Amino acid sequence: MANSVGWGIIGLGNIAQKFAKDLALVHDAALMGVASRSLVKANAFKKEFNVPFAFDNYDALFDCEEVEVVYIALPHTEHLTWSIKAMEKGKHVLCEKPVGINRRELEAMIAASKKNNVFFMEALWSRFIPSIRKIKESVDSGEIGAVGYLQADFAFFALDRDSEGRLLNPELAGGSLLDIGIYPVFLAYLILGMPEKISADAKFIETGTEVQIAVTFTYKAAHAHLFSGLTATSPMTATIAGNDGTLVIHSRWHEAQGFTLDVDGQKEEFHYPTVGKGYTYEIEEVHRCLAENNTESPYWSHKNSLELISLLDKIREIAGIRFPFEG
Known part of the structure; x- marks a missing residue:
């Protein structure tokens, strides 16, 4: 594909499948390589998505000249190692959230981005979908007045899943907070910024393994x-209430196709359907940043990721969430 950005994916689970489907919807994106520790899985992914190259190790993908950007869809505990290795090979990186287990890990990844002058971003895809972008603009413009209350949840039954x-699995930093709790925390941070106090x-x-958490x-x-x-x-709805009105984000709010605005009892529905699942927008943001030679996005910057992981660190400290490998 002429003038396309060459992508590679490491970690070929469910999220990678969804991402690859959306990548195919972006006109100037080309999935050039995939890698798994299982060559059988890599070849199956290659066949399904018509990918030129498949590898049975991640380093081989980093050596592939056709790959410019690596999407890292591995478990949380592997983000640090493989993000830095990719950047050391001169690859730009879009890493699944949470981008690190803690702030220390993220700081090391940002340092690698700066050292190698490559783009690096946390794949907080909800930040880029049309509904969330419009909601942020509406709140910032004062459409509902001063925000006094925000509520967001994200929960599903998963106790019947494989404990490994x-x-x-606590050895893989499992639990609800880092995997899905990051979304409500993100929304509060996006709309209200850093809190003065946290309870959890x-x-x-x-x-x-932590399987349920309530945070204020x-x-x-x-x-x-x-x-x-x-x-x-x-x-899985979210509410943002101000002194002039209320904004309700439709379920499932982190991938919402629209929202309801209620001002003075007058309700209005707004619809912002996504292209594909919604990963297309973060992919397009990566492309925009690369075209402008930016190593981070102004919409979800390194500072944003640092502040978000700091909130997650503090929540874990208060709630007593520790992983075995943390000592």
């Missing part, structure tokens, strides 16, 4: 109530 899998309470299973952010003139869990399915 990514979601429930978590529930754990026998393995020590306290601001000078607002509260945010946030919840994530793997023990039951929540409505």
Whole structure:
């Protein structure tokens, strides 16, 4: 494909499948290489998505000249190592969220980005979908007045899943907070910024994995109530209430196709359907930044990722969430 950006993917699970489908919808993107520790899986992915190159190790993909940007869809615990290795090979990196287990890891990745002068971004894809972008603009413009309350949840039942899998295995930084709780935390941060105070309470299973957490952010003139869990399915809606009106983001809010605005009792529906699943917008943002020779995005900057992981670190500290490998 002429003038296209060559992409590679490492870690070929469900998220990588969804991402590859959306990548095919971006006119100037080309999936050039995929890598898995299983060559059988890599070849199957290659065949399904008509990818030129498949590898049974990640380093080989980093050596592929046709790959300019690497999308890292590995478990949380592998983001640090492979993001830095990719950047050391001169590759731009889009790494799945949370981009690191903690702030220290993220700082090391940002340092690698600067050292090698390559683009690096956390794949916080919800930030780029049309509905969330419009909501951010509406709130910032004062359409609902001063925000006093925000509520967001993200929960589904997953206790019947494989205990060795990514979601429930503490050795892989499993649990609800880092996997899905990051979304409500992100929304509160996006709309209200850094809180003055945080309270949090978590529930754990026998393995020590956190499977449910309730968080409150306290601001000078607002509260945010946030919840994530793997023990039951929540409505997955979000509400942002101001003194002049209320904005309700439709379920599932992190991938919402629209929202309802209620001002003075007058409700208006807004529809912002996504192209594909919605990953297309973060892909286009990567392309825009590369075209402008930027090593980070102004819409989801290194500073944004640092502040988000700092919030997650603090929540974990308060709620007593620690992983075995942290000592």
